[in-house]
Amino acid sequence: MARGDRNKNTRKPRRDIYQEVTSRILELLETGVAPWRQPIKRSANGDGMPKSLSSGKNYRGINVFLLAMTSWAHGYESDYWATFNQVTKQEGKVKKGEKSTLVVFWKQAATKDKESGDEITIPVLRHYNVFNAEQCDGIEAPDQATGEIESEPFVPIVEADRIVTSYTGGPLVMHTGSAAMYLPKIDTVRIASPDRFDSRESYYATLFHELAHSTGHKSRLNRGLDESPAPFGSPDYSKEELVAEMGSAFLCASAGISPPTIEQSAAYIDGWRKKLKDDKKLVVQAAGQGQRAADHILGVSFEVA
Numbered sequence: 001m002a003r004g005d006r007n008k009n010t011r012k013p014r015r016d017i018y019q020e021v022t023s024r025i026l027e028l029l030e031t032g033v034a035p036w037r038q039p040i041k042r043s044a045n046g047d048g049m050p051k052s053l054s055s056g057k058n059y060r061g062i063n064v065f066l067l068a069m070t071s072w073a074h075g076y077e078s079d080y081w082a083t084f085n086q087v088t089k090q091e092g093k094v095k096k097g098e099k100s101t102l103v104v105f106w107k108q109a110a111t112k113d114k115e116s117g118d119e120i121t122i123p124v125l126r127h128y129n130v131f132n133a134e135q136c137d138g139i140e141a142p143d144q145a146t147g148e149i150e151s152e153p154f155v156p157i158v159e160a161d162r163i164v165t166s167y168t169g170g171p172l173v174m175h176t177g178s179a180a181m182y183l184p185k186i187d188t189v190r191i192a193s194p195d196r197f198d199s200r201e202s203y204y205a206t207l208f209h210e211l212a213h214s215t216g217h218k219s220r221l222n223r224g225l226d227e228s229p230a231p232f233g234s235p236d237y238s239k240e241e242l243v244a245e246m247g248s249a250f251l252c253a254s255a256g257i258s259p260p261t262i263e264q265s266a267a268y269i270d271g272w273r274k275k276l277k278d279d280k281k282l283v284v285q286a287a288g289q290g291q292r293a294a295d296h297i298l299g300v301s302f303e304v305a
Contacts, residue, residue, distance in 0.1 A: 018291045022284070025246075025266045028270075029269070040072075041198060050081060051080050051081070053082035053086060053139070054082060054086045062104065067081060069271065072180070073179070074179065077134065078134050078143055079141075080143065081133070082130060083128055083129065094136050098131060098135040098136075100129035101129065103127060104125060104126070106124070109124040152195070153195070154203075155200065156200070157204060157255065159254075159256055163255055163297065167211060167299075171187045171188055171214040171217070173189045174189065176190055176191075176192075182225075184214075187217055189214060202260075205257070209244045210244070215293040221293065239272075242290075244290070245268050246290025248261075248290075
């Protein structure tokens with residue numbers, strides 16, 4: 001046997017990092033993951049858990065995800081939320097033009113069993129709308145007092161930084177504010193400064209997420225983000241979030257920072273998946289588009305195995 005043939009037969013198969021990441025996320029989704037949390041440090045007075053302004057109690061279930069994601073999308077630094085009536089009772093008012101966020105809960109309702117006629121109670125899904133404390137004037141939330149944010153000097157992760165700087169023809173990246181978002185109309189990523197994140201890995205995972213969104217611009221993979229943006233929380237918006245987070249997970253794996261970020265990605269994905277009626281196929285479909293997004297950022301041809 002020729003040396004070349006022998007080497008060909010003994011060569012180890014190339015690792016499919018994308019499949020490994022997808023499989024791990026699906027495994028975490030099967031076993032259950034911790035609730036998604038905000039990775040950007042905010043005021044020293046809050047813990048990042050959404051709370052009712054009237055009772056001070058933490059929200060639970062899918063409401064944690066919905067309210068945390070709304071805060072993330074709009075850059076709210078307060079953890080506290082209130083209904084329009086609760087704001088009014090505190091002699092405050094909702095700022096003009098502000099939009100509410102949906103909160104859901106189960107309530108026991110009395111009814112009769114259709115077969116036996118017995119009185120029974122059944123859980124009925126109810127909802128109401130809330131506003132973040134920062135959407136209101138004239139009210140004070142416990143975490144709105146100013147406080148210094150302690151941070152350590154940021155030290156870049158070399159390979160993750162290389163991926164960012166090597167993104168050919170990518171969007172403008174601006175470090176500003178207390179949130180992270182991709183603005184397709186002006187093809188710009190706005191993200192909090194690196195030292196405001198709870199870890200270097202969280203910073204890059206978040207930046208990768210926004211860069212994955214940017215691949216949907218018409219000048220790149222054209223997922224229609226800049227010409228027909230989907231409303232926040234809609235099915236199309238939710239699907240795009242799955243694509244971006246899968247892309248982020250793949251880029252984190254490529255940069256060698258996957259273990260610290262994979263559970264957070266799974267938690268984030270789980271929230272949007274539940275909003276889309278728990279369709280497991282969506283995760284696999286999003287993985288395909290997420291791979292194309294990651295490949296585009298890495299400058300890899302889609303045909304390369």
